[in-house]
Amino acid sequence: MGTLSEEILGAPAGEYVDRKVDRAFVHDGTGVLTLEAWRCMGSGRIADPSRTYILFDHIAPANNSITANLQAELRQFAREHGIRFSEVGGGICHQLMSEGEVLPGEVVVGADSHSCTLGAFGAFATGVGATDMAAIWSEGMTWFRVPHTIGIRLSGTLPPRTEAKDLALTYVGRLGMDGASYQAIEFSGTGARGLSMDDRLTLSNLAVETGAKAGLFYADRVTCEYLAGFGKKVVPQVPAGCCYARTISIDLHEIVPVVAVPPRVDSVKPVSELEGLPIDQVFVGTCTNGRYADLERFARLVAGKKVKVRTIVVPASGSILARGIESGIIRDIIAAGCVVGSPGCGPCLGAHMGVIGEGEVCLSTANRNFRNRMGVGGEIYLGSVGTAAATALAGVLTDPGGA
Amino acid sequence: MRIEGKALCLPQDIDTDVIIAGRYLRTKDRKLWAVHAFEDLDPGIAPRLAGAVIVAGKNFGCGSSREQAAIALREAGVAGIVAPSFARIFFRNAVNVGLPVVECDCPCTDNTLVVAELEEGYVEMGGSRIPARKLSPRMIGILKAGGLVDFWRASH
Numbered sequence: 001m002g003t004l005s006e007e008i009l010g011a012p013a014g015e016y017v018d019r020k021v022d023r024a025f026v027h028d029g030t031g032v033l034t035l036e037a038w039r040c041m042g043s044g045r046i047a048d049p050s051r052t053y054i055l056f057d058h059i060a061p062a063n064n065s066i067t068a069n070l071q072a073e074l075r076q077f078a079r080e081h082g083i084r085f086s087e088v089g090g091g092i093c094h095q096l097m098s099e100g101e102v103l104p105g106e107v108v109v110g111a112d113s114h115s116c117t118l119g120a121f122g123a124f125a126t127g128v129g130a131t132d133m134a135a136i137w138s139e140g141m142t143w144f145r146v147p148h149t150i151g152i153r154l155s156g157t158l159p160p161r162t163e164a165k166d167l168a169l170t171y172v173g174r175l176g177m178d179g180a181s182y183q184a185i186e187f188s189g190t191g192a193r194g195l196s197m198d199d200r201l202t203l204s205n206l207a208v209e210t211g212a213k214a215g216l217f218y219a220d221r222v223t224c225e226y227l228a229g230f231g232k233k234v235v236p237q238v239p240a241g242c243c244y245a246r247t248i249s250i251d252l253h254e255i256v257p258v259v260a261v262p263p264r265v266d267s268v269k270p271v272s273e274l275e276g277l278p279i280d281q282v283f284v285g286t287c288t289n290g291r292y293a294d295l296e297r298f299a300r301l302v303a304g305k306k307v308k309v310r311t312i313v314v315p316a317s318g319s320i321l322a323r324g325i326e327s328g329i330i331r332d333i334i335a336a337g338c339v340v341g342s343p344g345c346g347p348c349l350g351a352h353m354g355v356i357g358e359g360e361v362c363l364s365t366a367n368r369n370f371r372n373r374m375g376v377g378g379e380i381y382l383g384s385v386g387t388a389a390a391t392a393l394a395g396v397l398t399d400p401g402g403a
Numbered sequence: 404m405r406i407e408g409k410a411l412c413l414p415q416d417i418d419t420d421v422i423i424a425g426r427y428l429r430t431k432d433r434k435l436w437a438v439h440a441f442e443d444l445d446p447g448i449a450p451r452l453a454g455a456v457i458v459a460g461k462n463f464g465c466g467s468s469r470e471q472a473a474i475a476l477r478e479a480g481v482a483g484i485v486a487p488s489f490a491r492i493f494f495r496n497a498v499n500v501g502l503p504v505v506e507c508d509c510p511c512t513d514n515t516l517v518v519a520e521l522e523e524g525y526v527e528m529g530g531s532r533i534p535a536r537k538l539s540p541r542m543i544g545i546l547k548a549g550g551l552v553d554f555w556r557a558s559h
């Protein structure tokens with residue numbers, strides 16, 4: 001028995017394998033280039049349209065006529081080839097794939113770096129570029145070098161007012177931005193088993209910020225119950241718990257609210273050290289923290305109060321928005337003075353809907369704080385939903401513990 | 404397979420947002436990406452890219468999977484990139500668009516001549532020869548074809 005990546009890819013670490021792809025997805029950003037490369041390749045075929053997905057999320061709804069035209073072409077293409085398609089407002093690709101599509105043991109590739117999110121299901125999920133994806137569309141296969149694995153052993157439970165996001169930023173800080181380059185990360189231990197599916201998705205999501213190819217959890221009872229909610233019957237995977245290139249241990253009890261200080265995701269500091277920093281915008285959403293549990297936590301913290309800075313909340317998918325309207329949390333969020341955007345990536349990649357101005361500072365629940373990412377001359381601090389809520393209410397960076 | 408050009412030194416952890424910013428992704432215009440490459444790092448860098456070999460610190464190309472980053476550099480005329488390590492998606496993308504990448508830990512002096520031999524695995528700069536990791540035969544094949552699209556067409 002080997003690591004989960006070795007088991008799924010069927011070869012020991014270091015070997016090159018050609019592997020059938022179980023699910024392949026692109027979004028409106030990478031889909032355009034994929035389509036162009038696919039046309040140039042000239043195969044004329046899509047190997048398995050029922051397992052191929054085009055999901056609009058990055059600049060959706062379109063912001064201008066150039067984008068609109070590119071999207072129209074992709075939409076038309078999806079229709080012609082019977083490719084599974086999600087329209088603007090459907091939600092973020094990784095979120096949609098996590099709503100009962102990806103199953104344990106599958107090989108999943110997305111033309112987006114955060115495709116590692118789906119490793120939370122015990123799938124081997126990784127990002128590729130557009131040309132690789134074009135070849136996958138044609139052949140249904142691609143090559144991988146089976147990665148070595150870093151084990152992250154989790155114990156204990158998270159203290160109140162900390163979240164999976166604080167844990168995620170903490171491990172990124174410990175490994176560094178290239179600490180897991182070319183490798184996979186496997187989360188295990190009693191602390192991992194105690195995490196909800198939403199928490200696991202957040203942890204797997206950040207794996208690529210350490211350079212990792214994949215971030216995996218073994219499917220267990222929690223995974224099976226979650227997928228049963230989408231009508232999928234799956235069985236748990238048996239953890240090997242061995243064969244790691246390196247292991248680090250994290251005691252969840254020791255996690256505190258943290259932020260990643262721009263422009264590096266691995267520059268992680270306790271919120272308490274930076275309290276009082278002026279903030280111009282708070283953004284809650286993305287494939288990291290735009291799930292229902294996140295919005296619910298945020299709503300609980302701001303309900304009946306008023307935010308002091310402009311606050312943008314973007315649900316990660318249409319079904320999350322619908323559920324939030326039904327339960328009333330969206331009403332609470334709006335009543336607190338926040339604006340709710342249409343499901344998708346929102347301002348995360350700095351292309352539309354909430355871009356920040358020069359010299360402005362945003363506290364965001366996203367996963368990247370690179371220079372100029374959300375707007376030229378702006379700065380992004382990354383934090384948890386609780387930190388976002390406390391900060392929105394105070395108008396300055398605030399530890400959720402003090403809220 | 405051999406590449407050569409004048410060294411253009413860059414720091415470590417160059418991310419794809421810095422190579423080509425998200426605000427330029429709303430198009431298919433490759434020339435536009437080339438013109439705006441590295442704009443947020445150094446707005447005056449564009450004219451120096453043609454014919455240059457980028458010699459960077461570790462973890463080059465981290466961040467997003469946007470292939471536009473690799474395309475921008477190829478379009479701008481970059482002859483190749485030498486770095487101790489690359490983010491894996493960027494590494495694959497670069498090969499797939501026909502942009503040579505070499506894993507090698509070399510000290511860098513701007514404008515010195517750099518020669519890299521990809522199959523034999525070394526980089527020569529300033530009179531010294533430094534070993535580099537060899538690319539897999541498949542990657543060499545793709546680079547020689549000028550990218551995965553042409554490689555694919557030739558093999559199907």
Ligand code: SF4
Binds near residue numbers: 094112366
């Ligand atoms: S939400 Fe942000 S990080 Fe996630 S897929 Fe969209 S742009 Fe990428």
